[in-house]
Amino acid sequence: MANIKRYPWISHFLGSPTGYVVHLQKGTVRHQGVGQAFWFRPANSVLSEVPVDDQELPTLFHAITRDHQDVSVQANVTYRFVDPVAVSNRLDFGLQPPGSAPASGREQVATIIGQLCQSQAIDQIATTTLAEALERGVSQLRSVLTESLRADTRLLSTGIEVLGVQVLAVRPESDVERALQTPVREQLQAEADRAVYERRALAVERERTISENEMSSRIELAVRRENLVSQEGTNARREAEERAAADLIEAQGSAQRKGIGAAAEANQIRLVGEASAAREAAAMEVYRGMEQATLLALALRDAAGSLPSIGNLTITPDLLSGALAGLFREPGAATRAASATAARIEK
Numbered sequence: 001m002a003n004i005k006r007y008p009w010i011s012h013f014l015g016s017p018t019g020y021v022v023h024l025q026k027g028t029v030r031h032q033g034v035g036q037a038f039w040f041r042p043a044n045s046v047l048s049e050v051p052v053d054d055q056e057l058p059t060l061f062h063a064i065t066r067d068h069q070d071v072s073v074q075a076n077v078t079y080r081f082v083d084p085v086a087v088s089n090r091l092d093f094g095l096q097p098p099g100s101a102p103a104s105g106r107e108q109v110a111t112i113i114g115q116l117c118q119s120q121a122i123d124q125i126a127t128t129t130l131a132e133a134l135e136r137g138v139s140q141l142r143s144v145l146t147e148s149l150r151a152d153t154r155l156l157s158t159g160i161e162v163l164g165v166q167v168l169a170v171r172p173e174s175d176v177e178r179a180l181q182t183p184v185r186e187q188l189q190a191e192a193d194r195a196v197y198e199r200r201a202l203a204v205e206r207e208r209t210i211s212e213n214e215m216s217s218r219i220e221l222a223v224r225r226e227n228l229v230s231q232e233g234t235n236a237r238r239e240a241e242e243r244a245a246a247d248l249i250e251a252q253g254s255a256q257r258k259g260i261g262a263a264a265e266a267n268q269i270r271l272v273g274e275a276s277a278a279r280e281a282a283a284m285e286v287y288r289g290m291e292q293a294t295l296l297a298l299a300l301r302d303a304a305g306s307l308p309s310i311g312n313l314t315i316t317p318d319l320l321s322g323a324l325a326g327l328f329r330e331p332g333a334a335t336r337a338a339s340a341t342a343a344r345i346e347k
Contacts, residue, residue: 002049002095012039018053020084032085047095050084050105054163057110061118063125065133069176073121073141074168077113077149083159090158109160113149117165120148130172134180137170 003014015036023031093105149162
């Protein structure tokens with residue numbers, strides 16, 4: 001923006017790098033260009049500043065399609081002033097003193113370009129249906145508006161060059177837009193529901209697989225447990241049979257040992273009895289040939305060991321005479337008989 005310093009009868013102008021100034025004094029151009037600095041008298045001078053940088057103009061308008069549907073078009077036009085002197089002559093870009101209304105040059109340019117865009121867009125959309133406008137309207141309108149604005153004679157004569165046109169949106173009314181969005185929303189919702197159902201079905205299938213695996217594992221564990229119980233029963237039965245067989249063998253061995261011991265003891269008793277009987281028989285045989293007096297003497301000798309002590313012994317004449325008669329009759333025979341008896345008794 002230009003800077004103007006005002007003094008009582010004269011003023012000083014200092015331009016900007018993006019503003020093209022045209023100084024007219026009494027209808028004659030005195031100064032023009034970018035970044036100018038000069039003195040001037042406000043009483044006989046007119047200053048116009050035209051921007052030389054790129055300008056952006058957003059525009060919004062409505063159009064009717066071939067099937068009588070209202071659509072709104074949002075566009076943005078980029079332009080610049082290539083002939084500032086012609087622009088200052090055709091449009092109002094004058095620098096007004098403080099307190100005055102601003103120049104209306106920008107509003108004039110916006111009105112001109114906006115009307116041109118709207119007229120060209122209305123003609124183009126009127127030949128298409130709503131579906132075609134929504135589908136290909138943006139690209140078609142961009143091409144049509146760019147060509148028409150660049151070739152417009154009014155803009156060229158004014159010194160305005162259109163650099164580009166961007167069509168941002170072509171939209172129907174809100175009710176129609178919601179109606180058009182409904183099938184797509186329903187389709188998207190159906191896809192979402194299908195995805196949810198597939199996910200649930202997959203989850204159910206996985207849960208079923210997990211349950212089957214758990215059941216298979218439980219069945220396998222039960223079968224293994226059954227085999228284990230059966231094997232343990234077989235082992236216990238075999239152990240009991242082995243223990244019973246071992247006990248039977250031990251009992252048979254014990255019985256055999258007892259039988260052998262009893263037989264040995266019986267045999268020993270028999271042998272002892274036979275020996276005792278033989279000894280008694282031999283003693284009886286010896287005693288059978290002895291006389292009565294000898295037997296009596298032997299009996300007294302044997303009984304003497306077990307009789308109590310005798311304080312007084314009375315011997316009658318008959319007993320003494322008989323004993324003496326026997327002693328004197330066959331002393332040798334008596335002695336031999338006694339010796340043989342004693343020997344047999346000792347055996």
